[in-house]
Amino acid sequence: MLGTTTFKGNKIIKDSEFEALIPQKPNRRFLGLPLYPYLAFYQAASVTYDSAYHHRKLDSLTLEYQRKSDSLEGNPRQLKIVQRKYARKIARTRRRLTEGNDFMRIFGEPPVYFDSLAITKNAEKLRGYLFNNGFFENEVRFTTDTAFRRIRTTYLIQENRPTRLRNVQYSISDLRVDSLVLSAKDQSTLKSSARYKGDAFEEERIRLEILLRNNGYYGFSRQSITYLINDTISAPATDSLFRQVDVFVRLEAPNGQESFKAYPVESVQFEVLPPDNSPDSLFQRDTTRFQDIRYVFTDKKFSPRILNSKMLIRPGKLYSQEDERETQRQLSLTDQFRFVNYGFDTTAQGLKSYFRAIPLDKYQVTADVGMNVIQLQQAPGPFANLSYKIRNIFHGLENFEVNLRGGVEAVTGFNDGNLYRSQEMSVNTSLLFPQLLFPGNFRYRFGRYNPRTQVGLGFNYVNRPEYARSSAKAAMTYTLQPSTTTFINLSLLDLNVLNTTRLAPEFERLLDTLQMQGNNLFNSFRRSFVSDVNFTFVRNTNLFIGPPKKASYLRVALESGGTSIGILPKQQQFIENVFGNNLQFFQYLRWNVDYRRYLPVGRRASLVARLNTGSVYSYGVNSVPPYEKYFFAGGSNSVRAWLPRRLGPGSSPPRITSANFTVEAPGELLMEGNLEYRGHLVHFFGDINYAIFLDAGNVWTLPTTTSAKTGEYAAGDFRWDKFGKQIALGTGFGLRYDLQYFVLRFDFGLKLYDPNRQEFVLDEFSWRKPFNTRQPNYLNFNLGVGYPF
Known part of the structure; x- marks a missing residue:
């Protein structure tokens, strides 16, 4: 064999x-x-x-x-x-x-x-x-x-002696093309002193073809590029470690012509066709012209001004292949058209460009039902979603959407291990504009970057045995997509009003006890007003498609909460007049950086590394951030040997209650790292993959000014001379069922090092009862959808 x-x-x-x-x-x-x-x-x-x-x-x-x-x-x-x-x-x-x-x-x-x-x-x-x-x-x-x-x-x-390129010369009879090629010579894949590579010659053909087609030469083909290689050159007498060749790159105009023809765009037409299989005679056609582009609408009318910001092909400009394809992409991203086709007709003067699109249905209703499995209890809970969308609601390519969600979950009580029913209902509305809503014509200058503005309102209601809570939200978010791998979000307005309408007496006593122990969960159940400005940058080159590829993911999030309260003193009074007195206000700064690296290992395996860190700093009267802005460690996307949000802070012991695993452990500083090896097992209607992982991390609270002065620090406080011993370590294995459109994940985490006890605990695990939660160390089962990172 x-x-x-x-x-x-x-x-x-x-x-x-x-x-x-x-x-x-x-x-x-x-x-x-x-x-x-x-x-x-x-x-x-x-x-x-x-x-x-x-x-x-x-x-x-x-x-x-x-x-x-x-x-x-x-x-x-x-x-x-x-x-x-x-x-x-x-x-x-x-x-x-x-x-x-x-x-x-x-x-x-x-x-x-x-x-x-x-x-x-x-x-x-x-x-x-x-x-x-x-x-x-x-x-x-x-x-x-x-x-x-x-x-x-x-x-x-x-291998013996390598061959290097000595001189690379271009022979181009067309002076305009010669000037264009020489201006971009620094981007050439054929470099003097570089080792000879056959692939570099084909890459240079492709580069020159793209360069010329993006500068008006519509009919240019890479077949017009030929190479002449002189390999009869001897290496210098003082250096016989390599051979040398001279390369001559020739661009010849077709059919014996002296020059290549550059095509200006003579005219541009965008046409919205009737629905599939519908004759034009049944619909009224509307023709209009905006900034020299002809728009033809059949049955449905769209804003020529908004469409114009997406049209990168312009009359009077030289033809550009990049503009042609980017125009099609931007029109497709509006979620208004089923597909967009384009073409060109050549004339003696130039090119006649046309784009044709078939619109999507104006009204769309989607519904789905499913089942959630709560990781802590492994108990199923049904949910249902109903979504209603109206496209092009104001004829400016806007989309209006209403989403209703209702669900029932089985949850564990805070003071016992029994299961109770929890109901959650929410309604969210959003209006999506295909532009940045700025004053003046400035907003139309970002058509190449898929600009969007989302204005949203939402209401959420949760009813548990311990409490009933509602929240209202209003937000306005700007989105840009400079490339297929880069996304930018900026929210200048993000307002939340939180209100707890009911607290069970026993649960209220538990909150008081936790507050005395340092856990300020109590703040989450006071009437609160949370406002912030946030910015998010994401660059993701990993598509999770095909065999493993070298890729990376970077997410940077910055957030400033309650900033305007200090700048505008009367704002707080205005908010209290609108929403009532006794509101709690927060002022904080928060940042988070999440970086991941994907490296292929063999044919169907990869090694993934991740570093996730962040911090939140509070200032002002309250001196604490909203509970939702804290960092948490543990769970299926974190250190998987610990229960979700139950690790830390620092070396703090678990909160002592009759069911202490239900008490969360918030922190103001997060450090987390993961290393995971992913391989393939078998294919059964989908890929069944396995993973072996090592997780490390924790959360900490930031020391107060008093602690720094007195030197009396809490167990959860971050200290440079102590934090190394407070990094939790966990390992484990997992199975993933990958159906391309859906990934079901089963991970089993095992503790290696416990920061609370500051000792290794692997020897406390027993294979006889691997899932027995009464043991000091056991396999913690994590059920998730999608990859952890």
Whole structure:
């Protein structure tokens, strides 16, 4: 059987580049160990596999299909049904014949045998790859040896002297094109003194094609670019470590012409077509012109001024491929059109550009029901959502949406472990504008960046056995998307009014007790007014599509709460006149940075690292932030060995109640890190993946001025000389069922180091009762939707 493949002697080309050229892969091992579970599953299932049976079944299905098809020649509709039915059956049977039964295909992997002819071909591939990367004098040999009934292959590689580019010259007869190419020469993929790479020549063709097409040359093709390489140059006598070549890049106009033709945009038309399969005669057409662009609307009317801000193709400008595609993208992002097509007609003067779109339905109603599983109690709770959307409500591409949500959850009481019902109802309305609502024409200058302004109002009501609480919210948020990977949000107005209408006496006593212990959960249940200005920047290059790729994620959030209260003293009085007296006001500054790095490891595995940190600082009369603005550690997206929001702060012991696991542990400073290895197990209607992780982190409270003066710090206070011993450590494993559009996650966390006791606790875990919560250390089960990070 085929064993491992190794490469020796290569100094510049990485092993991973060679591995990608070798199509034959040995049977997969588990976690890099000499264990082959997939092969074992395949061999175990093959014992009961009968290929002769599937041969007979395939022949029988084929004959049966032929008989039924002959009998239905006069009934095409029924014939089509039979064709679909038997096509599925025959394809399924043929697959079982060639690939084995379901267990062999889903959970197993067929044995991979050594092929001497394939090894010889692989050596030729490696020689070609080295030659294409500048090693013209390379040598590749291979040796084999046997260990544990597997043949290991070693490729012995001699790269020898690399070839470098000495001079790169462009030969362009068209002076305008020559000037354009030379102005962007610093972006060329062909650099003097760089090693020769065949791929760089094709990349240069693509770069020049894009450059010219973005500067008016609509008909330019990369086939007009040719290369002449002079490899007869000898290396200097003082340096024989490399060879040298000169490269001549030639751009020749087609059909013997002396120059390339630059196309200006002569006219632009945007047309909204009638709904699918509807004749134009049934609808009234409305034609208007705005800033030299012709707009034609059928049945529905849209604001030409707003559409104009999305049209980057303009009459009088030179044609640009980038503007053409970005215009289509911006129009599609408005959520007004089912699809947007574009095209060009060439004329003697230039290009006639047209965009055609079919609108989406003006009214849309969506409803969904589901079941939540609360991680602490693992008890199901049904919920329902109803959403109603009106598109283009004011004919300016605005979307108005109303969302209703109701749900029932099983929750644990604060002072006992019994389950109770909790009802939650909410209504949220939002009006989305496809522009930044600023005064003047400034708001129309961001059409290339998918600008949006969202104005929202919302109301939420929660009824639990311990309390009943309502909250009202008003917000205005600006959004920009400078690229497909970058998002910017700025909310200049975010107002929340929180009101608790009922507190159970026993629960109120519990809040008083917690406040005496330092947990200010009590503040969350006082009538409060929370206002803030917040900014969020997100850059995400990870799409979670296809095989693992090198990617990163960065989220930076800044927030200032209650700033205007200090600047405008009369504002507080005005708010109390509107919402009543006895309101609690907050002033605080908050920041949070979340960075993640995704690195591929092998064919279907990746290593993910994450650092999440932040802090909130309170000032003013209240001296505490709103409870919702605190940081928490523990749970399925944090340190998974601890229950959600129950880790810390610092080395503080758990809150002592009859059910202490229900008491949250807020902090003003967060430090958190995660390292996770993700691999693939099997495919069963979706990918079943596994993960092994290591989590670290905690939250702390910020020391008060009094603590700093007296030197008497609380166990949860952050101190530079103590925080290293207060970092909690947890490890564990997980399973993820990835259906592309939905990921169900099961993670099991185990404590390694407990900051409360400041000692390692792994030896306190028992495999006999791994989920027994009465043990000092147990497997903490986390159920989640989506990846943790």
